[in-house]
Amino acid sequence: MKILEQRIKKDGRVLGKDVLKVDSFLNHQVDPELMQAMGEEFATIFSDEKIDKIVTVESSGIAPAVFAGLALHVPVVFARKNKSLTLPENVWTADVYSFTKQTTNHIMIDHRFLSAAENILIIDDFLANGQAVEGLLKIANDANANVVGVGVVIEKTFQKGRQILDERGVRVESLARIKGFENDEVIFL
Amino acid sequence: MKILEQRIKKDGRVLGKDVLKVDSFLNHQVDPELMQAMGEEFATIFSDEKIDKIVTVESSGIAPAVFAGLALHVPVVFARKNKSLTLPENVWTADVYSFTKQTTNHIMIDHRFLSAAENILIIDDFLANGQAVEGLLKIANDANANVVGVGVVIEKTFQKGRQILDERGVRVESLARIKGFENDEVIFL
Numbered sequence: 132m133k134i135l136e137q138r139i140k141k142d143g144r145v146l147g148k149d150v151l152k153v154d155s156f157l158n159h160q161v162d163p164e165l166m167q168a169m170g171e172e173f174a175t176i177f178s179d180e181k182i183d184k185i186v187t188v189e190s191s192g193i194a195p196a197v198f199a200g201l202a203l204h205v206p207v208v209f210a211r212k213n214k215s216l217t218l219p220e221n222v223w224t225a226d227v228y229s230f231t232k233q234t235t236n237h238i239m240i241d242h243r244f245l246s247a248a249e250n251i252l253i254i255d256d257f258l259a260n261g262q263a264v265e266g267l268l269k270i271a272n273d274a275n276a277n278v279v280g281v282g283v284v285i286e287k288t289f290q291k292g293r294q295i296l297d298e299r300g301v302r303v304e305s306l307a308r309i310k311g312f313e314n315d316e317v318i319f320l
Numbered sequence: 321m322k323i324l325e326q327r328i329k330k331d332g333r334v335l336g337k338d339v340l341k342v343d344s345f346l347n348h349q350v351d352p353e354l355m356q357a358m359g360e361e362f363a364t365i366f367s368d369e370k371i372d373k374i375v376t377v378e379s380s381g382i383a384p385a386v387f388a389g390l391a392l393h394v395p396v397v398f399a400r401k402n403k404s405l406t407l408p409e410n411v412w413t414a415d416v417y418s419f420t421k422q423t424t425n426h427i428m429i430d431h432r433f434l435s436a437a438e439n440i441l442i443i444d445d446f447l448a449n450g451q452a453v454e455g456l457l458k459i460a461n462d463a464n465a466n467v468v469g470v471g472v473v474i475e476k477t478f479q480k481g482r483q484i485l486d487e488r489g490v491r492v493e494s495l496a497r498i499k500g501f502e503n504d505e506v507i508f509l
Contacts, residue, residue, distance in 0.1 A: 154430065154433075155432070155433070156395075159397065159398065159400060159429075159430060159433060160395050160396070160397045160430075160432075160433040161382075161386055161389070161395065161396045161397070161398065162395055163386045163387070163389040163390035163394075163395070163396060164390065164393075166386055166390075167390060189378065189379035190378035190379040190382060190398065190400070193350075193379060193382045193383060194382060194383075194386045194396075197350055197352045197355055197383045197386065197387075198352070198386075200350070200352035201352035201353065201355075201356060204353075205352075206345075206349050206350065206351055206352070207349070207350045207352060207383075208348065208349045208350070209348065209350065209379065211348060211379070214403075214421075214423070232403075234403070240348075241343065241348060241349075243344070243349075244343075244344070244348060244349040
């Protein structure tokens with residue numbers, strides 16, 4: 132997606148050898164017009180699929196997911212990170228390890244909002260090591276929901292997330308694919 | 321806002337004497353069409369104000385805030401809840417106590433995304449005891465930003481948030497105002 136790549140080139144900040152910060156337009160400050168364009172792009176890409184619901188994880192997935200939901204005319208569910216020690220009843224859960232923060236989040240979705248045979252599209256802001264998407268796939272599997280695909284805003288193709296999802300036969304579509312960083316510049320695939 | 325009140329009557333669940341759960345359309349499962357209508361309503365209500373930026377708190381404020389941002393053509397910043405023990409540098413911070421969860425969250429906004437003399441509109445999903453909004457007001461004050469108003473999706477007028485904000489002279493506009501619950505039914509003001 133050209134306007135996204137241009138925005139990453141303009142406002143993204145490369146930290147070290149594998150971190151890209153996009154907090155000026157995606158996951159701290161948010162550009163609503165860009166989110167809307169991304170939502171419409173996801174709807175176009177997945178227009179050949181039957182989609183009943185979009186599923187994401189709080190917080191950074193919410194903005195792209197709600198605009199994809201608007202474009203596809205379907206509800207959006209965001210998995211919540213459970214901070215309390217006691218788990219609520221009647222929730223699907225998964226553990227998601229964050230390599231960046233080196234912490235494990237327990238994510239959960241209420242049984243009422245994910246049902247057997249529902250066709251879901253997973254949306255997330257980044258695909259790096261694939262932990263968040265794997266957590267959502269586990270939840271979808273537990274709920275007997277049908278995952279039609281995964282829509283990612285920014286994919287880092289040099290990390291292992293894509294390979295894991297390819298091996299599982301999951302359709303993955305990314306709006307921007309980054310193959311690496313050179314001299315603090317982003318190199319797109 | 322009529323369609324919001326109707327939705328609360330239809331899908332809201334009253335728990336105990338002061339809790340309203342709206343997790344089927346606002347803060348776990350999200351209805352994108354309703355969010356869009358709410359965003360446009362906020363834009364109409366605050367159309368007489370100069371607004372440079374919308375500020376909210378993750379996660380439940382994000383969906384209404386991004387649609388308000390789209391309607392007003394301004395960026396949205398969501399304050400992040402800091403889970404790590406070490407505070408990042410160059411952030412505005414506030415402590416927000418949650419009466420519901422009985423925990424204190426440390427919220428923060430990067431200095432780069434909130435500047436002196438910026439005119440900001442605060443958006444949040446609920447106004448109950450006003451803790452989250454007070455945290456954002458503290459951050460805005462520290463940054464010397466100018467708060468033009470607070471837009472709330474659901475206000476519980478019987479809790480003390482509204483009074484606190486009125487006493488501070490802050491303009492508060494709510495899309496639905498609830499004066500109480502009777503026999504598990506929502507009574508609007």
